Amino acid sequence: MMKIGVIGFGVVGSGVYEVIRKNRESIARKAGQEVDIKYILDIRDFSDHPEKELFVKDFDTMVNDAEVGIIVEVMGGLDPAYEYTKRALCAGKHVVTSNKELVATYGDELLALANKNGVSYLFEASVGGGIPIIRPLNQCLAANEISAIVGILNGTTNYILTQMFKNGKDFDVALKDAQEKGYAERNPAADVEGYDACRKICILSSLAFGKHVDYREVYTEGITALTLRDIAYAEEMGCVVKLLGYSKLLDDGRIDIKVAPMMIPNEQPLATVSDVYNGIQVRGNAIGDAMFYGPGAGKLPTASAVVADVIDIAKAPERAGRVMWVRTDEKLVLPADEACASYFVRVETADKNAVSVSAKAEFDGATIIDKFDNELGILTGCMSEGELKGKLSNLPGKVIGFLRVLPQA
Numbered sequence: 014m015m016k017i018g019v020i021g022f023g024v025v026g027s028g029v030y031e032v033i034r035k036n037r038e039s040i041a042r043k044a045g046q047e048v049d050i051k052y053i054l055d056i057r058d059f060s061d062h063p064e065k066e067l068f069v070k071d072f073d074t075m076v077n078d079a080e081v082g083i084i085v086e087v088m089g090g091l092d093p094a095y096e097y098t099k100r101a102l103c104a105g106k107h108v109v110t111s112n113k114e115l116v117a118t119y120g121d122e123l124l125a126l127a128n129k130n131g132v133s134y135l136f137e138a139s140v141g142g143g144i145p146i147i148r149p150l151n152q153c154l155a156a157n158e159i160s161a162i163v164g165i166l167n168g169t170t171n172y173i174l175t176q177m178f179k180n181g182k183d184f185d186v187a188l189k190d191a192q193e194k195g196y197a198e199r200n201p202a203a204d205v206e207g208y209d210a211c212r213k214i215c216i217l218s219s220l221a222f223g224k225h226v227d228y229r230e231v232y233t234e235g236i237t238a239l240t241l242r243d244i245a246y247a248e249e250m251g252c253v254v255k256l257l258g259y260s261k262l263l264d265d266g267r268i269d270i271k272v273a274p275m276m277i278p279n280e281q282p283l284a285t286v287s288d289v290y291n292g293i294q295v296r297g298n299a300i301g302d303a304m305f306y307g308p309g310a311g312k313l314p315t316a317s318a319v320v321a322d323v324i325d326i327a328k329a330p331e332r333a334g335r336v337m338w339v340r341t342d343e344k345l346v347l348p349a350d351e352a353c354a355s356y357f358v359r360v361e362t363a364d365k366n367a368v369s370v371s372a373k374a375e376f377d378g379a380t381i382i383d384k385f386d387n388e389l390g391i392l393t394g395c396m397s398e399g400e401l402k403g404k405l406s407n408l409p410g411k412v413i414g415f416l417r418v419l420p421q422a
């Protein structure tokens with residue numbers, strides 16, 4: 014019997030409880046032993062819960078109990094999750110988590126600590142909710158050298174963008190709609206400013222490239238400035254706009270990594286990923302391109318990934334302590350201004366002709382899109398962002414903004 018302690022009885026924690034109760038027999042069959050919950054730690058009162066005896070308020074109770082083999086940390090945030098995780102690993106407990114913030118911030122340290130103590134630190138649920146992506150990268154695609162990962166990694170923003178595209182709702186209305194449906198947090202900054210997607214692309218990159226990618230060094234732009242005019246231009250160009258986590262390993266070992274809304278041509282697989290779904294495209298040197306698709310958030314999908322990690326450990330606890338990436342002193346992240354792409358630029362002007370002539374001179378082969386009064390759209394060729402910014406200052410009009418076009422991997 015593998016006994017587990019669950020930290021946090023919120024959306025994911027209650028999902029873990031439900032899945033373990035619902036699929037008890039099949040979980041036991043797959044794990045090779047019964048898996049049961051011994052404790053649930055939550056500061057709130059659950060005295061009317063049908064299994065109220067499971068609830069404890071003190072972490073010591075579970076970490077000091079020799080019967081507990083796995084601690085499931087689904088409380089989120091850094092404090093006290095970081096301390097609890099370290100204490101659990103040092104006490105010889107395996108730890109399973111959905112906490113992307115913790116993995117993105119201290120993943121290298123916690124993996125090393127797990128290794129030192131002969132236990133596992135698994136985090137399938139930290140990226141892509143219910144979509145299998147960590148294990149595929151770490152195991153099924155292990156024969157490949159991964160060169161690029163591009164993903165729609167945040168369900169909330171994908172829902173908002175889908176509403177803007179399909180139903181013509183502007184950003185504020187679509188956000189309110191997402192909040193009413195329970196997709197967006199009450200404070201939606203982590204989603205709409207791109208921070209959530211940034212942590213996820215950093216976890217995937219660290220795993221794929223073996224070195225800790227610090228999210229604080231990654232250029233991150235959210236979707237708050239997008240308007241229905243951007244959407245109308247994208248439609249005219251046969252594109253959609255998606256918030257992407259983009260990561261590409263360069264020949265010199267640096268990583269071109271960013272989070273930003275990008276134009277994607279309609280024929281690309283990621284363009285078809287709508288609503289709260291996530292899609293992650295991985296390029297490997299043996300497999301070519303593979304895409305992972307599914308529910309990127311939600312109670313039971315995320316719990317499904319957490320419980321799969323629990324089963325993995327229960328099945329073979331001795332396979333523990335697999336360090337997956339390490340921290341290095343190298344400057345891994347390519348400065349944003351050195352990254353290359355094509356760009357879609359909007360310029361406000363009363364003199365469209367002057368802007369058009371200047372854009373064609375500045376951007377060799379530029380396409381001009383004349384769709385609205387007092388502004389022009391310009392699609393540039395491929396160049397560095399630094400070069401783009403220099404050229405934009407030469408245009409005889411006010412630059413409203415620019416969007417990157419998804420570069421070829």
Ligand code: HSE
Nearest residue numbers: 166167168169309310
């Ligand atoms: N807020 C996240 C999302 C939840 O919308 O994708 C899952 O990490």
